[in-house]
Amino acid sequence: MFTINARGVYYKELNQMVRQALSDGAGEILIKNVNGQCxxxxALRGSVRFTLEGTPGxxxxxxxxxxEVIIRGNAQDAVANTMNSGTIVIHGDAGDTLGYAMRGGEIxxxxxxxxxxxxxxxxxxSKIPLIVVGGKTGDFLGEYMAGGIIAVLGEPDGLNSVGRWCGTGMHGGVMYIRGEVPDYHLGNEVRICKPDAGDEAILSGILSRFRRHFKLSVATYDLQSFIKxxxxxxxxxxxxxxDF
Amino acid sequence: MGFGKRALYAIERDSESCTHCRICVRQCANGVYRLNPNTAKVTSDEAACVNCRRCVEFCPAGALAIRPALAETISNSFWTRQDLRAIQSQADSGGILLVGMGGGSSIPSYFDRMLLNASQVTNPSIDPLREPMELRTFLGRKPVRLELDEKGRPLGLPPQLELELPVLFSAMSFGSVSLNTVKALAAAAQSEQTCYNTGEGGLHRDLYPFGKNTICQVASGRFGVDIDYLNAGAAIEIKIGQGAKPGIGGHLPGEKVGDDVSETRMIPLGSDAISPAPHHDIYSIEDLRQLVFSLKEATVYAKPIIVKIAAVHNVAAIASGIARAGADIIAIDGCRGGTGAAPLRTREHVGIPIELALAAVDSRLRAEGIRGEVSLVAGGGIRHSADVVKAIALGADAVYIATSALIALGCRLCQKCYTGRCGWGIATQVPELVQRLDAEEGARRAANLLRAWKHEIKEMLGGMGINALESLRGNRLMLRGVGMSDNELRVLGIRAAGE
Incomplete structure (x- = not known):
């Protein structure tokens, strides 16, 4: 494993170090003391695995x-902006516009x-992006959503899992949300339906991967408690x- | 009781010369003509006519003429026919009125109220046919000071777009226009050594070879944006706004999203491609800076980043912010800019003319001492080479053209691009219409236009006694205004003719 200490390193320099490590053939990179570097x-390719300790910008x-990018900490805004494929695992919270226009891969x-x-x-x-949020999300979840899957688990209580204007402008894809979402929190363009057996299979697959990524032994959910x-x-x- | 669809045009068919050969039936993309099987004669549904002139120009007998319909509605100087039609259409439908191309509204054209200088006696004019004349244009951030290595070569120069003339084709997406249209513009840009712009339509696989002449656009919907796309072009343009519809986003209707468009934009077949006005990761100049630098990081600082905005009231302050956000080039699009589709009221009433916006931005950046940190590209209503010269004298480094380029390709300005039934194969995805535009012939025509303008620009420069375009940039002494108020002259930073 290749290790970079990011303490006090400006983002431009840090990213240059990362590119250098990759061209030197690093397959796994640990970046320690990440503190806001953007x-x-x-725009990286390949099968490299990053572990970030701290809070990336x-x-x-x-x-x-x-x-694959594993963040042992919180992440800030616009994680996975226009991402094409790959995996992102955030052990803390994520900021705004998570997965903006993401086309493939998983968060x-x-x-x-x-x-x-x-x-x-x-x-x-064949690219179907997936975003799984263990806790709750802010307003405008899945705005203009044109495809892919979003799952919100609503930890810890499964109540008020999403904010207002959920699914505004949505015209493709599917969201699974634990708990109820009152009508007045929904965008005009979405409707609620009950997950069928196919959805439950998708959901249990998602949940087992979620548990594996975070090494959770418990956290099983009643799939009946999800809405679609x-x-x-x-x-x-x-x-x-x-016409005019 | 609806008003029904009213004919705007009267079709006159000369019964003596018409042979009822049915060429008009085949050529019309709007289903105006039909052969009556009983009489074996062609009949017309005038209400469907958009005056694209395809039938007139293809009629072998010259038997067809299209004229404005008379007395369609009663109108007066205040309540125009257009106003009445709009109300009737909205009373029928309850919808937002949609239009295509640039507006023809009656706001003044400042280009037409500015006149260029020429040398007489003291500073002799130059004959460009016999003397060298420099139009080469570099777009990008210029360093404040030059550092040289031990061999005298410059160090760390910011990336530049190098063009052989100060005219680029502005953004038109594959989807809004046909693939043959984009191929024609790409090939013309390559032969004349300038750039075309993908718009937000992604980059079709056939267009990757034109990369050195491509500006790849990133808009709020991020259609077709991936690593290959970002690295394919010579520059990346962040689209914030468009002159024809400031504050309004793009919306490609699902029926235009066929196989090729779907593949190029990387979206499902038949789904609407919605690109709203705001980038929801940008709420401030600081946020814009992050998108600019995410793209620079993604392309390892090898390409200039353009930020394109519509010309609006506070354009000078906004441009200053964009320069400080790290953009290398600012593109400003005036309110006469074209579009495949825009809400009528926005196109006619929102935004300001490019002449005023450009002068205001150039003055502001100079006053703040940061003019050299960005290049300015002006667009929105550049009709000919004199507009180009005037825009450069007002402070532009180069201009963007789109409507003029499409007219060179065969557009007749019927302004119905949004219907997807362009009779000339430009703004359509219908295969039998697309093939009406030959990409090679289109390329030749667009290249001819650029070459013709290049000659004319040199003629005008020579007349002013200037032999390098660089000496005209922001040289407002070469302009004089006629028929303008003191305020207009002040904003343009020019004197009145005779002063």
């Missing part, structure tokens, strides 16, 4: 395509996520405009 693992793993957050998690989440061909959110249409604004 753009770590941006914004735009962690933006445009990333393949690597597991042990704690909470901020506003606009999963905004513009996409999918294409789907878009009413894949053309939500198709009838707004008229």
């Amino acid at each position: 753009y770590i693992a941006d 914004n735009n962690l793993a933006a445009y990333m395509d393949g690597p 597991f957050v042990r704690g909470n996520a901020g506003y606009r998690a999963g905004i513009h989440l996409k999918e294409y061909g 959110l789907v878009p009413k249409s894949n053309r939500p604004y198709g009838n707004v405009y008229v």
Whole structure:
């Protein structure tokens, strides 16, 4: 394992060190004392595995395509911005716009996520992105969501798992949310339905991976306590405009 | 009781010369013509006509003419026909009125109220046919001071776009326009050594070879943005706004998202491609800086980053912020800019003319001492080479053109791009319409336009006694205004003609 001490290192220099380590053939990189450095693992490819100790700055793993990033701490805003593939495991909380326009790959957050998690989440061909939030999320979860899967487990109590305006502008994909979401917290473009057997299979797969990533032995859920959110249409604004 | 669909155009068919050959039936993309099987004669549904002129130009007998329909509605100088039509259409539908291309509103054109200088006696003019004339343009952040290595080579120069003329094709996405349109522009940009811009449509696999002449756009929907895309082009443009619809996002309707568009944008077939006005990770100049630098990090600081905004009231302060956010190039799009689709009221009433915006931004950046840190690209209503020269004298480093480029490719400005049934194969994804535009012929025509403008720009420069475009940049002494108020002259930073 290749180790980098990030204490007092400016982000530009740190990311240069990471690129150097990769070109030297590092397959596993431990970055210690991360303290707000932005753009770590941006636009990186391959099967490298990063472990970050501390709190990385914004735009962690933006445009990333393949690597695995484990954050032993909290993450800030715009984690996995436009990510194409790869895995991100956050042992603490995530900030706003988690997984903005992410097209593939997976994010597991042990704690909470901020506003606009999963905004513009996409999918294409075999790529179906997944975001799992162990705790609760802020407002505008899954805004403009065009594909992919979001699961919110609502720890610790499964109450009020998501904020307001949930699924506003959603036109693709699916969300699984533990607990009830009152109608007045939903965007106009989504509807609630009950998970069927297929959904439950997907959910139990997601939950077992969540437990594995965070080495949780308990935390089993009654799958009946989840609701499923789907878009009413894949053309939500198709009838707004008229010819002139 | 609806008003029904009213014909805007009257189709006149000369019964003597028409042979009812049905070419008009085949050429019309809007289903205006039909052969009546009983009479074997062609009939017309005038209400469906958009005046794209395809039938007129393809009629072998010259039998067709399209004229404005007379007395469609009663109107007066205040309540225009357009106003009445709009109300009737909205009373029928309850919808937002949609339009295509740039606006024809009656706000003044400041380009038309500015005149260029020429040398007489004292500073002799230059003949560009016989003397060298420099139009080469470098776009990007210019260093405050130059550091040289031991061999005298400059160190750490910021990345630059190098163009052979100060004109680039502005953003038009594959999806809003056809692949042949993009191929034509890409090939013309390559042959004339300038750039075209992908818009937010991603980069089709056939266009990767044109990378050195490509500006890859990143907009709020991030369509088609991945590592290959970011590295494919010569520069990356963050789209914040567009002159035709400031404050409004893009929205490609699902029916235009066929196989190729779906693959290029990396979204499911037939799904709407929604790209809202805000980037939800940008709420401040500091946030913009993060997107700029995430892209610089992603491309290892090898490409200039452009930030494109619409010209709005506080454009000078916003541009100053963008320069400080680390952008290398600022593109400003005036309110006459074109579009595939925009809400009518936004296009006609939001934003300001590029002439005023450009002058205000250039003055502000100079006053703050940061003009050299960014290049300025002006767009939105550049119709000909004199507009280019005036824009450069006002402070632009280069201009963006789109409407003029499409007209070169065959657009007749019917302004119905948003219907997806462009009769000339430009703003459409319908295979039989797309093939009407030959990409090679289109490339030749677009390249001709650029070459023609290049000659004209040199003529005008020479007339002013200037032999390098660099000497014209921000040289407002070369401009004089006519028919303008003191305030307008002050904002433009020019004197009145005769002064």
